[in-house]
Amino acid sequence: MLLKRILFLLTFSVFILGSTGSSMAATGTITLKDVGSFHVGGEVVTLSDLPVKEVQAIPGGPVRKSDPNGDYQAGQMYVQYMIQANPVSEYPLLMWHGGGLTGVTWETKPDGNPGWHSYFLRAGFSTYVSDAVERGRASWARYPEIVKSEPEHRTQNSGWGMFRIGPSDGYATDPTKRVAFPEQQFPSESFDQFWKQAVARWTTSNSEAIKAYGQLMDKVGPSILVAHSQGGSYGLTVCQNAPDKFKALVLLEPAGAPDPAKVDASKVKDVKYLVIWGDFFDKSKLWTTYRANVEKYLDAVKKAGGTVDIIDLPAMGIKGNTHMFMMDRNSDQIAAMAVDWLKKQNLAK
Amino acid sequence: MLLKRILFLLTFSVFILGSTGSSMAATGTITLKDVGSFHVGGEVVTLSDLPVKEVQAIPGGPVRKSDPNGDYQAGQMYVQYMIQANPVSEYPLLMWHGGGLTGVTWETKPDGNPGWHSYFLRAGFSTYVSDAVERGRASWARYPEIVKSEPEHRTQNSGWGMFRIGPSDGYATDPTKRVAFPEQQFPSESFDQFWKQAVARWTTSNSEAIKAYGQLMDKVGPSILVAHSQGGSYGLTVCQNAPDKFKALVLLEPAGAPDPAKVDASKVKDVKYLVIWGDFFDKSKLWTTYRANVEKYLDAVKKAGGTVDIIDLPAMGIKGNTHMFMMDRNSDQIAAMAVDWLKKQNLAK
Numbered sequence: 297m298l299l300k301r302i303l304f305l306l307t308f309s310v311f312i313l314g315s316t317g318s319s320m321a322a323t324g325t326i327t328l329k330d331v332g333s334f335h336v337g338g339e340v341v342t343l344s345d346l347p348v349k350e351v352q353a354i355p356g357g358p359v360r361k362s363d364p365n366g367d368y369q370a371g372q373m374y375v376q377y378m379i380q381a382n383p384v385s386e387y388p389l390l391m392w393h394g395g396g397l398t399g400v401t402w403e404t405k406p407d408g409n410p411g412w413h414s415y416f417l418r419a420g421f422s423t424y425v426s427d428a429v430e431r432g433r434a435s436w437a438r439y440p441e442i443v444k445s446e447p448e449h450r451t452q453n454s455g456w457g458m459f460r461i462g463p464s465d466g467y468a469t470d471p472t473k474r475v476a477f478p479e480q481q482f483p484s485e486s487f488d489q490f491w492k493q494a495v496a497r498w499t500t501s502n503s504e505a506i507k508a509y510g511q512l513m514d515k516v517g518p519s520i521l522v523a524h525s526q527g528g529s530y531g532l533t534v535c536q537n538a539p540d541k542f543k544a545l546v547l548l549e550p551a552g553a554p555d556p557a558k559v560d561a562s563k564v565k566d567v568k569y570l571v572i573w574g575d576f577f578d579k580s581k582l583w584t585t586y587r588a589n590v591e592k593y594l595d596a597v598k599k600a601g602g603t604v605d606i607i608d609l610p611a612m613g614i615k616g617n618t619h620m621f622m623m624d625r626n627s628d629q630i631a632a633m634a635v636d637w638l639k640k641q642n643l644a645k
Numbered sequence: 646m647l648l649k650r651i652l653f654l655l656t657f658s659v660f661i662l663g664s665t666g667s668s669m670a671a672t673g674t675i676t677l678k679d680v681g682s683f684h685v686g687g688e689v690v691t692l693s694d695l696p697v698k699e700v701q702a703i704p705g706g707p708v709r710k711s712d713p714n715g716d717y718q719a720g721q722m723y724v725q726y727m728i729q730a731n732p733v734s735e736y737p738l739l740m741w742h743g744g745g746l747t748g749v750t751w752e753t754k755p756d757g758n759p760g761w762h763s764y765f766l767r768a769g770f771s772t773y774v775s776d777a778v779e780r781g782r783a784s785w786a787r788y789p790e791i792v793k794s795e796p797e798h799r800t801q802n803s804g805w806g807m808f809r810i811g812p813s814d815g816y817a818t819d820p821t822k823r824v825a826f827p828e829q830q831f832p833s834e835s836f837d838q839f840w841k842q843a844v845a846r847w848t849t850s851n852s853e854a855i856k857a858y859g860q861l862m863d864k865v866g867p868s869i870l871v872a873h874s875q876g877g878s879y880g881l882t883v884c885q886n887a888p889d890k891f892k893a894l895v896l897l898e899p900a901g902a903p904d905p906a907k908v909d910a911s912k913v914k915d916v917k918y919l920v921i922w923g924d925f926f927d928k929s930k931l932w933t934t935y936r937a938n939v940e941k942y943l944d945a946v947k948k949a950g951g952t953v954d955i956i957d958l959p960a961m962g963i964k965g966n967t968h969m970f971m972m973d974r975n976s977d978q979i980a981a982m983a984v985d986w987l988k989k990q991n992l993a994k
Contacts, residue, residue, distance in 0.1 A: 325730045328675045331763050333752040335841035340801070342818060351797060351848040357901050358934050366800030367818050372841040376752065381674045398782050403682040403725065414680050433747050433781040435844045438798045448700060449787045451715030452689070469691060469716050492684035492721040495784045499700040552706050585707050 326417045330379035336515055337429070337508030338372025341442050370437035373508040374399075374427040384420030385644040387520050387543050391416075391425045392509070394525025394551065396450045396497045398432030399425040401524060405623040406490035407483035412522070412622045415631040421644070424516060428527070429505045431495050439498075447496035455491060459619040460576045460583065477576050481616040481624035490623065502530075509534045513541035520643055522634070524548040524622065532593065535564055544568040544643055546634045549619055551586045553593035561593070562600035568641045569594065569604040572630065574617030583619070603641075607633060675766045679728035685864055686778070686857030687721025690791050719786035722857040723748075723776040733769030734993040736869050736892050740765075740774045741858070743874025743900065745799045745846045747781030748774040750873060754972040755839035756832035761871070761971045764980040770993070773865060777876070778854045780844045788847075796845035804840060808968040809925045809932065826925050830965040830973035839972065851879075858883045862890035869992055871983070873897040873971065881942065884913055893917040893992055895983050898968055900935045902942035910942070911949035917990045918943065918953040921979065923966030932968070952990075956982060 346364040376399065377388075391413060393401040402413035402425055413425055430436040430443070437443050450458070456474070457464030461482050466475035476484045509530055513519070520543055523531040528550025535542045536559050545567060571594065577583055598604045609617050609630070617624050622631070638644045695713040725748065726737075740762060742750040751762035751774055762774055779785040779792070786792050799807070805823070806813030810831050815824035825833045858879055862868070869892055872880040877899025884891045885908050894916060920943065926932055947953045958966050958979070966973050971980070987993045 326677045326680060328677065330759075331675060331727070331752075331766055332759055333749055334757065335749075335838065338841055340818065340837060343800075349797075357938065358931065360931065362797050362799075363803065364798065364800065366802035366816075367840075368798060368800060369837065369841045369843065374749065378680070400682055400684075400723065400782050403680075408683065410679075410681055417680060427782070432784075433749050433776070433842075433844075435781075435841065438845075448698075448711050449713065449717060450711075451692075451713065451717060453715035454712065467715075469689065488689060488718065489684065491716075492687055492718045492784065493782075494718065495782075496787075582707065582709065589706065 324418050326378075327381040328378050329381045330377065333374065333376040333433075335372045335374055335434070337511040338369045340367050341370045341437065342367050343438070343441050346441070364438070368437055368442060369435070370442050371429055371504045371508060372434060373429050373505070373512065374433035374435075375424050375512060376426075377422070377424045378417060379422045380417075380420055382420070383422045385422075385520065385638070387518055387643060388516060389416055389421040389423050389520045389522060390512075390516065391423060392521065392523040392527030392531055393426075393428065394527050396448070396455075396494055398427040398493065398495055400432070400493045402622065405483065405627065406486035406493075408486075412627065412631050415628060416522070416635070419635050419644075421520075424512075424519070426512065428530070429508050430498055430501055436496070436498075443498055443501065445498060445500045447498050449496050450494055452488065452491045455494065456487070457580070458582070460574065460580055461487065461618050461620075463579060477579065477616070479616040480576070480618055481626055482618040482620060483623070483625060490620070506530055506533055506537075510537055513538050517541065518543055520544045520546070520638065522546045522548070523550065525551045525619065528590075529553060532590075535567055539564045539567055542567045544570070544638065544641055546637070547571045548622060549573055549583075549587075550590050553590045556593050556596035561596040561602070564597055565600050565602040567602065568643070569597065569602065570607065570634065570637050571604065572607040572621070572634070573609060574619060574621045574624075575610045575615055576618070605637065673767050675727075676730040677727050678730040679726065682723065682725040682782075684721045684723055684783070686860040687718045689716050690719045690786065691716050692787070692790050695790070713787070717786055717791060718784070719791050720778055720853045720857060721783060722778050722854070722861065723782035723784075724773050724861060725775075726771070726773045727766060728771045729766075729769055731769070732771045734771075734869065734987070736867055736992060737865060738765055738770040738772050738869045738871060739861075739865065740772060741870065741872040741876030741880055742775075742777065743876050745797070745843055747776040747842065747844055749781070749842045751971065754832065754976065755835035755842075757835075761976065761980050764977060765871070765984070768984050768993075770869075773861075773868070775861065777879070778857050779847055779850055785845070785847075792847055792850065794847055794849045796847050798845045799843055801836065801840045804843065805836070806929070807931070809923065809929055810836065810967050810969075812928065826928065826965070826967075828965040829925070829967055830975055831967040831969060832972070832974060839969070855879055855882055855886075859886055862887050866890065867892055869893045869895070869987065871895045871897070872899065874900045874968065877939075878902060881939075884916055888913045888916055891916045893919070893987065893990055895986070896920045897971060898922055898932075898936075899939050902939045905942050905945035910945040910951070913946055914949050914951040916951065917992070918946065918951065919956065919983065919986050920953065921956040921970070921983070922958060923968060923970045923973075924959040924964055925967070954986065
């Protein structure tokens, strides 16, 4: 295993050193032929026999009745697209966020610096950035009448450890008293700003999310997926369901994967996989477990003849990356590796 | 009053006929020097003494504890910006949506055609499209612990009448059985698709929304505001609070306004106002009341020396526009009028 890792690193280092310097993509203009959005998936759900309320929506305006009985949309997701006038790839780049977050994940870093979305746009990719079912602009349906369970709102306290900024008990309300991992790369002084992006999530809606993502793939067609955490987990599953819709998956710390005993891994052998892992796994039992599940699946894909490349950042000497490495100080450096890899797969000019 | 209206229409018709044809803006590429987003406003709220739960976020993954005690962000709003390489105006264009909706209002029409956002981008404006506090990507905080009241999820049934697609009792679950106003311009066959954009809203959070919008203005500086419905109501109030931050307000059926008896209307006399009204007001008591409140305020602004132009679409012979006229079939025609008006105010090249 160690030998395999060293051999991989040697090969990969040569590839990185030989790259054409995509980090240049951080500057330059973006010329689009189309900007817009759509919702995909979802269905009408009808409620009845609920009590009617009275509300005053505009201060000073009239009181009006609010009758909750009637038709709602539930289960749809939101997708914003930016189509390049001259794309570097014939395939669009889809960006799927992680749990408790939205597509904003890609748009900005909490220190105000540009995120991966801007990076990939400047690199010439057409993008589709989405909000998963029930999050952000996807909208969420009434509970408990439509969605049967309660949402989870994550605290900043839990996010600090969950996203491996620092130890689980390292968070304090007072920013000056927080304990981060030594030499970690997250702009931790902007952690409160980051948390403004956090949204409620339902832990019971995976099947609805997977269904809507499948409908997105039917609509958009063969694509390159860049997915983070829970989004990576969804990506691996949706790709198993419709491998012809994916050219490549660039997975940033996917949080889960199909059970290889329950799926046919050879179905996805023509899809190219790049998986990127950050630092501090030895500090998190939860992430060690998640990673092991993912590696088990990817090993099965490899054995079935698939292409799976892995970037283990700390093993390459790139230290201190958190679970949110698309927001870390060196996020451009990692984005450049992903772009170079896509070029190597002949998926970008 | 009738004479005044005829005189206005004559003047306005000449202006429209003499326009340079901004509807051409519907085609052509968009060259941006920057794309990104941020959250503005909000604060940390700490909860304690709540029971701890157990959740399984990833199917097959481990069960984890979910402790709701700790720090949350509440009261922030979301803003996505697209900055032109060569803007037609030295001022950015802010787009504020209406109640129960998000910035998606501007991005797309439910029939899939491009919306006002794309129109104004193609016309060369830099844009800031936002989601108001608690809606869409702004995120919403726990209730009843942080937000004290329950949200309202609007039914499709109520939206049909509220947005003046048809009479209040004209909605049916079966699309073929819906009754729309004759010759109305909304793509009503896509009404279900439109409703996928609808989000929960709190009717009690106006002061939080107004506060965050004020913080947005502090951050962005003097701007042109395009605002719809409740967003227009917020715009009129935020402009009263900080008139130096607004060059012009283009208001699409604002749903409310400050009470002129309680504010000094002369404070905003240097801001240019354009208000656009659609059709079917005689079919809606609620909208007749809202409109009367707005007109009372705008009359006070005019009397204080302000510039208030009004486009009453049906009075100009443009019939059938609903409350959602930025999504109506003739939305480009109305956007072109707004762009022409901005040019007339020397706010665009």
